[in-house]
Amino acid sequence: MTLTIKTAMAELPILSTLEIVAGHKGINNVINWTHIVDQPDMIPFVRPGMLLLSTAFGISQEVESQKRIIQILSETGLAGMIISIGKYFEEIPDAMIEEADRLNFPLIRCPWNIPYVDITYAINGRIIREQISSVEDSIPIQKELTQLVIDNGGLTLLAERLSNLVGNSVEICDRNQEVLVSYHYQYKSLNQESFFSVEEKKAIKSIGLLYFSRINPTIRYIKKDTHKNINFEMLLSPIYISDQVFGYIWILGTDKQISEFDYAVMEQGTTIAALIASRDLAIHNAELRGKREIFESLMTNDFTEQNSSEWYETAKKLGLKEQYQVLIIKNLPFFEYQQGYIYSFVDYKIKENNVPGTVFEYGNYVVVILTNILQSPAEKTVDFLFREAEIRKIKIVAGISRVASNIQDFKFFLEEAIESLQIGQAMYRSKPATWSLDRLGFFLSNSEKREPV
Missing domain, CATH: 3.30.450.40 (GAF domain)
Incomplete structure (x- = not known):
């Protein structure tokens, strides 16, 4: 059980004569340790979660300084502060109480005759016992979570x-x-x-x-x-x-x-x-290397009768079938350091939504080969990617090829998707959008080819 100001005051006998005089809304603050500091500059010696003990020797008599020390200690993330009364302060100053109440910072009044060593021994001892118990409890946790990785x-x-x-x-x-x-x-x-x-x-x-x-x-x-x-x-x-x-x-x-x-x-x-x-x-990088090697093979080896069987086998490893579409995506504006993030985003969303296709990087572009255009046509896929990108405040642009019918035309339709994106960007620079030849006014049948612009 975590030790809070509230539980410490209720359960540790040495604290029975102490009184919380301010910051009652902070009594559930967790105590990670105790520390005694008695000098004007306390900040270098305290850490978040500590319960600070002070005899008030180092606390100024000036009202503004008293308020400021409470502000600084609260901002540091201390659990609270115990101040001994009877020697340097007859009572905790009103300025400190008011500021502690405002900041919900527990301020605890301690009679001068209560030794701080007894308080620190009781609180720190309780914390150590709980930490030992926590370590013992963590052993089955470690086994369970490690098995998760093995599975x-x-x-x-x-x-x-x-x-x-x-x-x-x-x-x-x-x-x-x-x-x-x-x-x-x-x-x-x-x-x-x-x-x-x-x-x-x-x-x-x-x-x-x-x-x-x-x-x-x-x-x-x-x-x-x-x-x-x-x-x-x-x-x-x-x-x-x-x-x-x-x-x-x-x-x-x-x-x-x-x-x-x-x-x-x-x-x-x-x-x-x-x-x-x-x-x-590691798995992702291995898959990426494999896909890149296959893709480069498609891009560097022209289709011939002699290599047709090898070419078809390579193409099918990418999921290319008789009908497919090529989708090209680029972040806007383009920053090279974001390219890996855009690839990961697209790859994750394609897999998460069970879109039949393969994602890989090609220069400054993310390429998606869509292999079931009846289930997931390029327009539908890119629309959902745009919605997801907008949620994450990512700006992307996209180019779409026509539906391809022949595997050996892959390079042509890849270039067509890139060209659609480039022409669209040149004509409409102002906002993220998706472009294809028909949207740009090139009305061609899927079987018709044209010379690049």
């Missing part, structure tokens, strides 16, 4: 397992905070959308949560009301592959209070997420 489970199954273990909702997102999977604990269901509203995402960005998680890759606790648009407590942990951030795991305190057990689950879950992501990335 070839993915991030979706991981989010579900983590959610059921902690009794709270879980979200896994990429490094740009785009949702990969959200699992709603209360409804036992996967969500297509992120738990976070636009306002909450802005709040997360404004207080630098993702930035600080990258420079200090540890599990981070975010308490409710850290920002006016953060409405529940959370745990956040970055997922690293080698030395690069792949994404983040969130445990959201939407159903019950975050506990010490959640920290243990998050620690194991982050490790397993990195293993899953590394495995999937």
